[in-house]
Amino acid sequence: MKKFVVAAVATVAAVIVIVAGVVAYVAVNNGGSHTAGRAAHSAPAATPSASHKAAKPRPTVTVTRPAPQHTTVVPPPAPTSDEDANFLALIASDGIKAPDDWAINAGHVTCGEDYSTAYAYLTDGGIYPYHVQTFLDDWTATHTGC
Numbered sequence: 001m002k003k004f005v006v007a008a009v010a011t012v013a014a015v016i017v018i019v020a021g022v023v024a025y026v027a028v029n030n031g032g033s034h035t036a037g038r039a040a041h042s043a044p045a046a047t048p049s050a051s052h053k054a055a056k057p058r059p060t061v062t063v064t065r066p067a068p069q070h071t072t073v074v075p076p077p078a079p080t081s082d083e084d085a086n087f088l089a090l091i092a093s094d095g096i097k098a099p100d101d102w103a104i105n106a107g108h109v110t111c112g113e114d115y116s117t118a119y120a121y122l123t124d125g126g127i128y129p130y131h132v133q134t135f136l137d138d139w140t141a142t143h144t145g146c
């Protein structure tokens with residue numbers, strides 16, 4: 001009888017295992033989506049290599065140029081005073097070469113200015129740096145005011 005009980009228990013256990021397998025199979029394959037099952041069994045997704053990284057978006061830069069300013073520069077008239085004529089003769093004798101109208105205008109602009117401002121203006125206009133003080137001195141010597 002002992003053999004009969006063991007055989008009965010073994011048969012019941014086998015039936016339980018078979019029924020559990022059928023229940024599990026039906027639960028997994030109930031006609032729904034199988035994406036999870038397929039994804040679990042598929043190869044891992046390929047990761048992009050360093051050379052195939054997505055390009056960073058580049059900002060758009062818009063350059064707006066200002067409208068041209070139409071300013072008319074009217075040079076001062078040619079020397080009409082003895083002061084201007086003496087100034088032009090003096091700078092010429094000191095070796096400073098500049099157009100007459102520019103030199104007179106530069107004298108008026110730099111008159112009363114500090115040295116660094118006058119230096120920047122005159123050297124930007126083409127006066128050699130070693131002539132700046134001479135130019136200023138010649139203007140002061142020939143003109144009684146700005």
